[in-house]
Structure formats: structure tokens, C-alpha cells
Amino acid sequence: MVKVKLDAVVKQYDAMDEVTLVGYKHGPALDHVDLEIHSGETLSVVGPSGCGKSTLLKVVAGLEYADAGHVFYDTYDMTQIKPQDRGVGMIFQDYALYPTMKGKGNLAYYFEQHSHSEEEMEARVQQVADRLGVDFNLLLGRMPDTLSGGEKQRVAIARCIVRDPVVFLMDEPIVNLDAKRREKTRIEIKKLLRQFAITALYVTHDQQEAIFMGDRIAVMRSGHIEQVGTFDELYYTPQNLFVATFIGTPPIAVIPVVLSSAEIRIVETAWPLPLELAEHSQQGAASLGVRPSDWQMDQADGIELAIRHIERIPTEQATFIHGVLPGDIHLTVIAPLDFPTRQAVKITPNWEHVSLFEAQGEAVLHTPGIPDLFD
Incomplete structure (x- = not known):
């Protein structure tokens, strides 16, 4: 487990950048953002479209580099470190599974690329499969195109966990699921985050999902963090009118x-x-x-x-x-x-x-x- 800290982080896109055109024309995507995610905590991030939620996640992951400020994992400055060297696990809306590999192959791919032994790979995959529940073993032998949306997301989550990430980053991970499957999957994700005690950043547009998933919630607007706190703190003691009307x-x-x-x-x-x-x-x-x-x-x-x-x-x-x-x-x-x-x-x-x-x-x-x- 690590603590993640953003210190006065700025991210400015070019004038003709696609992201700029949907909301950042008059200011940076991230404007001197200070934020701390406690060790083992899940922090949900909510805000209107174009407020900088996904950009924040990408800067923490290293998919985007900050133009100013610093990103720390504990005391280590990761601001210019490549994403593959940060030890992060990411889950996206579209699952991003390797379509030609069965479930087990998706989990094992990381070990194959990093020259781990067959024994180590087998042991780690089975350990994660066991902790994900008895029925998860049934998914290891199936191709992605035979899985439901919820099953694909479970494999995507397992593929992240098997790497033993220090930070878990999720960008609208269950938005594409139907309502019934979405509710079940978010319970499973919450349980796994607690079980593995992983520091996590959870980006969503769904307020109810943010409340359920996050130990705390960060409310964003126009590249700024307006307030960070528990739901009760945001609801009963908002720091400004925007937070009061948004929550x-x-x-x-x-x-x-x-x-x-x-x-x-x-x-x-x-x-x-x-x-x-x-x-x-x-x-x-x-x-x-x-x-x-x-x-x-x-x-x-x-x-x-x-x-x-x-x-x-x-x-x-x-x-x-x-x-x-x-x-x-x-x-x-x-x-x-x-x-x-x-x-x-x-x-x-x-x-x-x-x-x-x-x-x-x-x-x-x-x-x-x-x-x-x-x-």
C-alpha cells in the first residue's frame, strides 16, 4: 500500500487539442491541484463533464505528464516516471482484454512479458482466482467474446490484481453494464479493494456509485478540487454553493x-x-x-x-x-x-x-x- 499525493499539479492542453474543445479552452485541465489519497483508501472523483476527472487519473498513472507540480507515491517523486514503471493497475470502460487469449492468458500475459517462471505465474494466477471466488475459475478457460460484460470486467480486474499493483486506477469501470449487473459488479469491486487493501482512485460521473465506492469523495470543477471528504461532510458541510448543489x-x-x-x-x-x-x-x-x-x-x-x-x-x-x-x-x-x-x-x-x-x-x-x- 502506498499514499498518493499530488502537489500543485498543472496540466495544460494545446489550443486545438480535443480535450480543450470540450471544456478547457479558458484554463488548464488541471489547475494547481493538491490532493492526497491515503494508503489503502479508495477515493472517488466526481464532477461535471470536462472538469478534469480523467485527466487527473491519467496524470497519476503517467499516461499524461504534468506540466508543473509533482506526483508522489509515498516519498518517491513519480512525476516523470513512465507508466509501466509506476506499478499501477488500470481498469477502463471497455475492459481492454486481449481478444485472442482466454481468461487465464489475459492474467498470465504480464508474467510472460516480464520473464517470470511458469511456476510463479501459475501460482499467482491461481492465488488471485481463488480469492475472486470459486466461480471465477470457470472464466479462466473461456475466450473474451463468450463472456458477459460483468464477467469481462471481473477478468479485467483480476488481470490488474495479479500484477500486485501499488495503486489501482479505475475510469468509469462499470458504466457499460446494465443496472442489475452494475450493482453486482460494484459490490464485487468494493469487496476486492477491501480484501487486497489497495490504494485506489475511482473516477465516475455517477454520484451514487461514488458514494458507494469511495471512502472519501473528491468533487471537481474546471480543473480544481472543490472539496474532499466523506459523503456526510460534503452533504451537510459543503465548502461552497457548487458542492452543495452537486451533491x-x-x-x-x-x-x-x-x-x-x-x-x-x-x-x-x-x-x-x-x-x-x-x-x-x-x-x-x-x-x-x-x-x-x-x-x-x-x-x-x-x-x-x-x-x-x-x-x-x-x-x-x-x-x-x-x-x-x-x-x-x-x-x-x-x-x-x-x-x-x-x-x-x-x-x-x-x-x-x-x-x-x-x-x-x-x-x-x-x-x-x-x-x-x-x-
């Missing part, structure tokens, strides 16, 4: 408000200033952030939400109410599954759980903090 499904509602020393005015309603927000000396315009689950319904002093659509989710035991507040503010409220069909509902924020941001910027003025689930 959470359905997303947080952001509502213009006006604060005074005595009240908070929201849309066409004013309430006495809640104790949770009274500590802030700032008065005037601000942005209130309320999660879909943090609205109280049918309150006498509530704001009327005109209901546009009701979506019942039995698997979540919840109803998603999609509606519009006065001022054309669209938001979603989570209600019990048996919420009755109606045209409108009055809602009030649960003041203990709201966030507050600058009106014209992204700075955080107040967050609710991580709740104590055992309090």
Missing part, C-alpha cells in the same frame, strides 16, 4: 431570501429570524439552501407550493413532489409514500437543517453540520 439527489433548492435582525423574508412570506440563523451578523440578500427532505408540510405559516407532478417511489418508500413557488422557483419536496394527490401544499423549511450562502457568490454563511445519528 445530493434530488438536488438542494436554492432560494433568494432577505435577512434582517428580526426576520427572514422568503418569497412572499416572512418569519421571525430562526435561532439557527441568528448568529449571523450579515443582513440583506442571501441564498437559502433547503434539501428536498428538509421541508415541513401543511404548516400554517408555510409558502404555497403549486404541485406540477407527483412521483411515487415504492422502493424508497417516498413520494417526490415537484412544484413551483411564487417567483418561478422550482423545487422538489420528499414526502411519505401515502401523500395524497392534490394541487398545492404549504411548506416551511426545517430551520435546523438549512444552509445559507452569499446572494451573489458561492461562499457559505451557514451549514447545519453533520447530525448525530445516535443522539
Whole structure:
């Protein structure tokens, strides 16, 4: 196990580069990125398309070289080291198996290229196969074109593990699988990462996948790391408005408000200033952030939400109410599954759980903090 550290890493593509054209025209793909992946940790990386997620992974792997800054594995500076000499294992979206080799041949290829003995190769392949489960041995004798997507990914994972990598790098590894197979495969990957205690970087566009796979999550935007933390830290204590709106499904509602020393005015309603927000000396315009689950319904002093659509989710035991507040503010409220069909509902924020941001910027003025689930 190693610790991976990026120190002020910059990666700038040329003006006509394909990657530049999809999002980096006005700045570097990686802009002075500082990041640390702890030894044995899986760090998920999420962010909008073109934010630099895949570039970050390629720089760690050595497939791209940083234009400035350094990449360390423990205390070793790997910035200019070739990828084949870094001891990394990579898994891609398309599996990248050798089509003319059976499963065993794909695992053994590394040993053949590095002049290892037949006995060492056989022992290592069997050791990994045994740890991947009894049924994995059945895949060793099959050609890639006879395997399902999930089976191909298992062979690709085993091919990485058999090399005993110091760092595991995964770029959307299960995006091409159907929903049922994707869920099963991510459980298998998570189990293997824990079992082999491999330091891993997991790049994905899927927020739920990032939460499930990562011990921590890094949120990226425009070549910058906006925040790194556990899901609870990102969800309850976002460092800026972008992180708050990016993390959470359905997303947080952001509502213009006006604060005074005595009240908070929201849309066409004013309430006495809640104790949770009274500590802030700032008065005037601000942005209130309320999660879909943090609205109280049918309150006498509530704001009327005109209901546009009701979506019942039995698997979540919840109803998603999609509606519009006065001022054309669209938001979603989570209600019990048996919420009755109606045209409108009055809602009030649960003041203990709201966030507050600058009106014209992204700075955080107040967050609710991580709740104590055992309090």
C-alpha cells in the first residue's frame, strides 16, 4: 500500500487539442491541484463533464505528464516516471482484454512479458482466482467474446490484481453494464479493494456509485478540487454553493431570501429570524439552501407550493413532489409514500437543517453540520 499525493499539479492542453474543445479552452485541465489519497483508501472523483476527472487519473498513472507540480507515491517523486514503471493497475470502460487469449492468458500475459517462471505465474494466477471466488475459475478457460460484460470486467480486474499493483486506477469501470449487473459488479469491486487493501482512485460521473465506492469523495470543477471528504461532510458541510448543489439527489433548492435582525423574508412570506440563523451578523440578500427532505408540510405559516407532478417511489418508500413557488422557483419536496394527490401544499423549511450562502457568490454563511445519528 502506498499514499498518493499530488502537489500543485498543472496540466495544460494545446489550443486545438480535443480535450480543450470540450471544456478547457479558458484554463488548464488541471489547475494547481493538491490532493492526497491515503494508503489503502479508495477515493472517488466526481464532477461535471470536462472538469478534469480523467485527466487527473491519467496524470497519476503517467499516461499524461504534468506540466508543473509533482506526483508522489509515498516519498518517491513519480512525476516523470513512465507508466509501466509506476506499478499501477488500470481498469477502463471497455475492459481492454486481449481478444485472442482466454481468461487465464489475459492474467498470465504480464508474467510472460516480464520473464517470470511458469511456476510463479501459475501460482499467482491461481492465488488471485481463488480469492475472486470459486466461480471465477470457470472464466479462466473461456475466450473474451463468450463472456458477459460483468464477467469481462471481473477478468479485467483480476488481470490488474495479479500484477500486485501499488495503486489501482479505475475510469468509469462499470458504466457499460446494465443496472442489475452494475450493482453486482460494484459490490464485487468494493469487496476486492477491501480484501487486497489497495490504494485506489475511482473516477465516475455517477454520484451514487461514488458514494458507494469511495471512502472519501473528491468533487471537481474546471480543473480544481472543490472539496474532499466523506459523503456526510460534503452533504451537510459543503465548502461552497457548487458542492452543495452537486451533491445530493434530488438536488438542494436554492432560494433568494432577505435577512434582517428580526426576520427572514422568503418569497412572499416572512418569519421571525430562526435561532439557527441568528448568529449571523450579515443582513440583506442571501441564498437559502433547503434539501428536498428538509421541508415541513401543511404548516400554517408555510409558502404555497403549486404541485406540477407527483412521483411515487415504492422502493424508497417516498413520494417526490415537484412544484413551483411564487417567483418561478422550482423545487422538489420528499414526502411519505401515502401523500395524497392534490394541487398545492404549504411548506416551511426545517430551520435546523438549512444552509445559507452569499446572494451573489458561492461562499457559505451557514451549514447545519453533520447530525448525530445516535443522539
